[in-house]
Amino acid sequence: MKGMEIQKVRVAFALLVIASLGCSSQITVFDTPVPVSAGTLVAGTLAVLTEQAPSSTATSTPTKTQIPATPTEEKFGEVFVFVQVDNVNLRTNPGMLFQVSRVMANGTRLQLLGKAPGGEWLKVVNDEDVVGWVNVNVVSTGFDGPPPPVIEPKDVILVTGFVKSELGTPISGIGFSIMQGQRRTDAVTDETGQFYAYLPPNISGAWQVSYVSVSCTSNTMDENCNCINDICGTAYPVSATVQLPQNEPLNFVWK
Secondary structure (H helix, E strand, O other), X not given: OHHHHHHHXXXXXXXXXXXXXXXXXXXXXXXXOOOOOHHHHHHHHHHHHHXXXXXXXXXXXOOOXXXXXXXXXXXXXXXXXXXXXXXXXXXXXXXXXXXXXXXXXXXXXXXXXXXXOOOOEEEEEOOOOOEXXXXXXXXXXXXXXXXXXXXXXXXXXXXXXXXXXXXOOEOOOEEEEEEEOOEEEEEEOOXXXXXXXXXXXXXXXXXXXXXXXXXXXXXXXXXXXXXXXXXXXXXXXXXEEEEEOOOOOEEEEEO
16 A cells, blocks of 8 residues: 555656646757857957058058259350451451451351450451451351350450449440550450450550540440430549559549
8 A cells, every 4th residue: 555655656746847847948048158269369350450450561652852953054056257347357366456367358257266355355267267356346246045155365465454433333334545655455344344455465565544435335324325314424543554564453433
């Protein structure tokens, strides 16, 4: 009898366990997270940074520095001038007292080689290859390009001087005669106020240097060749004596 009761109890307990299992069928099951290793985290972070950061292997194009070109000095080329009057003298040196090597007709072509200091005399060569000097006032000088080179005359004696205003301004276009007895040459001041008179090397003694003229191109004259503001000046002193060879330039004041 007792065995039967024990058996019933066991069956009841079994039924109770089955029932409790049926009631727990709606329990929520959570996914177990997969653990992330430290290596995976670092690799992912580097991948993101690599996508966002610029590549370290990229190279920039170097900027070319433009070096300014050195200006090339324009050279004096082949230039010709033409005699504008008849019976023009081609002289061996720049001055009225030098020997005449040719007498040239109007229209004679001359190749320009250079000019003497002061610009009054041009060194030229004619079609016969005769080299000499001609006064700038008797030839055409309208040409383009750089100015002719300055050529220092050889085997000459120089008489020179300056003309300036009382304020020290150079006076251009002032003419002087340089005389000894019947021998005479002339010179005109340039833009610096200086005149250059060339004499043969065998010349000596005392020479008289005298103010004689004002050119229309002087900075004391207006465009109509009238004295500026109707004030016409003069060189002071009017004349001076120079003993050759000259040691110091003469000085004149324009008043």
